[in-house]
Amino acid sequence: MEGNKMRIKISDIKSNATFLLICMGLFFTPGIMRTTIVKSQWALINVLSWLGYFLLVKRFIKKGKISVSRHNKYGVLNPLWIILIIVLFIFESMLLPEFETISKIKYIYATILPCCVLYTKLPKDEIVRYTKIFSYVLTVAGTIVVMCGVLDMFIGVGIGNFIATFTGVDSLIESVRQGRMVSYFGHPLLTTEILILCFSFNSIVNYCIKKQSIAYTVYYSIICVVGIGLCGSKTGIILITIEFIFMYVNRRGLRYFILIVIVAYLAYSYGLLDTVIGRFIAGFESGDLTTGRNTALALVLQSGYLKFNFFVGHAGTELSERMIAALEYPPLRWAYLFGIWFAIMICVVLFIIPFVKIIKSRNMKIIIVAITLIFDVNSYNGITTQSDHMLLFCVAMFLLMNLCDALRGKENENMYISSKPVYIGGHTKGSNYNIK
Template identity: 30%
Template sequence: MREGVKIKGLVVNKQKIDLPIIFILLGLFVFNSFVRQMLFPSPLPYQLNLFAFFGCLIIAYYKIYGIRLKVENIWLIFGSIILLCLLMMSEIHAGRMFSGFIKVFVGLVVPLILLYYSIRNKERTIKIVVNVFIVVSLFVVILGVVDLFYGNIIISRFYTLANDLKYTNMALSSSRLYSYLGHPLYNAELFLITFGLNYAYNDIVKKSHKGDIWIILICMVGIALTMSKSAIALYFLMLCVFYIKNIMYLIFSLMITAGAYFFGLFDTVISRFQGSLSTGRNEMWDVVKSSGEVHFHFLWGSGSDSKYSFSFISEWARAAFEYPFRLFSLEFGILFMIIIMVMTFCYPAYKILRGRKRNLVLFVIFVAVSLHVNIYNGIGTYMDSMYMFCLFGCMIMNLYKLRES
């Protein structure tokens, strides 16, 4: 039996934490997009998450090194080739720069390999990933609570150092949680993933939920600070599903919710629920659609960043394309959208539900995070968001494999 895989003198022992996952964690939480923006003034270098990309390249090497004709490997290779061809057709048809193709390929297509990757030393690697998510979530919440009293001055100075005037102004003019990772909705995704992965790991590996109270507290405060309607609804849905039989946790959750309510953390969220549930996205779509300027094609699209071409209709016309399914259909064609949605969301959910040991907990967690990801344009920025979702999906799929074994 092989002790490990040798890569240019480096032996990756199967008993140690998975090397590609380390690179992806570094790319997401240490050298994230704003840190890269400080280091590289030109757009393309900071838009590319090279640490995470390198991690995925190592995974590709593993798959080629010990390739097996499994259904998921064939599906991954075949689907990726089609996506690559459709992406090239769209960029060439739209007369886009080669840099646009690179950005989308690295930030959207490459991360898919994570969803089909069986990690080494599953228990230890998943434990480290869960702990990293918890530490990052705690850091973001503590800084967010402190900055709440300073009007987001601390985080706005961080954005200023990153030479991002747009985020500086958004943070200063908003009471929502902006962090060193970015937008409130991206932070909400972080908290949903942290809550879900922690519960799943404790349920499947540790067989104990003794420390869940602190994670419930951290994630609830964090999500309340982001003021994301979808994240709050999905978080409480998961709480009810997971702890319906645990009266202590339900009472604790109600107490924390009541405390957050009386401190006014939910005031803005409640007022946002009273308005448009889509925060103007559907209304803007009606405006853009009625102009007759929007055209969707089956085999190709209008090219990357074509959502900005509708600014002559309205300054915020791009909001009409914040839903990923609509954005991908516009920029790369309907077929591209169908394939990437199936590969990213549908196939993993189907595999969890139709396995020998169906795990409804993993299914609920995966679907909840997937729903949140599909209500904003995070994965459509082609930077870090797709890597974080696919890392989450990788952990869920490997927890499922652990349970089956």
């Protein structure tokens, strides 16, 4: 019996190690740093994260549980959909002579293949452990980012300026000039997405898996709000405010709400929210809160320069600054680059099917998180680039979809599900919880 328990623990450690590789690749070896250090566009491939994923599904491949049916219990579901999109994408790319082969490979890797992660289904115990690990790692990453931003602001150590200069990316240099926080993740909007994920998944753990202490709940909430304020993201601060209201403005969360409001006032008093407030004021004065995106879109539509085709797009053509601003929203950019058919298919696979599945769970906390994440990734063009943005989104939604299955039958989101301890490096995190 004792030997059997030990085997289970060792199995858990090995299983957690594979998911930790995914997290380490996403949160501690970001794409902008990989490409800057290695000085190769092939460094965009997140080796650590993909290695972790392949090891994760290795046991499914061994057991023959790669299924084309949504009724399969575990494994990678409906891979034929992903293959179909790749085939159609390659076929269309052949009609675009200016779209280079290396760019085609990068788009398949960065935009389409992460959908395999999205549709991977795991047992309940595993997904509970992975969700907790994801929230822990996000908190560590968020803490590092915000501490660096606060040090930059109050002591002037110049961490953000060093990162911008080291990478040599114009948008980061401009962000520093505007007073926005630049972290090792790169652009402030990606950092904002990381912080929204941090708040979202810690809240999910708090409500659905393991009740967190008041101190820890207040801590990660403050970290995320202050960090987004330093990033100067108007969309981010609106989304996290709405999400916080839906999550915590209730009888159970009233104590959190009061504490966070007090701390938010203190953050405002010390100028930690000055950047985002300044950008809101500038947006109101210009009449466009989207930092010129909607204005640019309206102008190119009126000029007739922006044209969408159903089957063949314009990938490979040079985009002007105005076109880049106008095509900031992912569905529009996909439709312009690869045709309306591709935008529809990828949006159905990425957003519609997962959201319908999550809606069916009737767990309001997870539904709120899913809506927040979908709105956030569609507010800027991150997931249309060839870096880690799409993989990050797919990992997050993969956890939410699997957690919905683990919570099936527990419509009340305040009911905790039983879970095994989380073993990280041989140490135990958390304890067993039964249904409340």
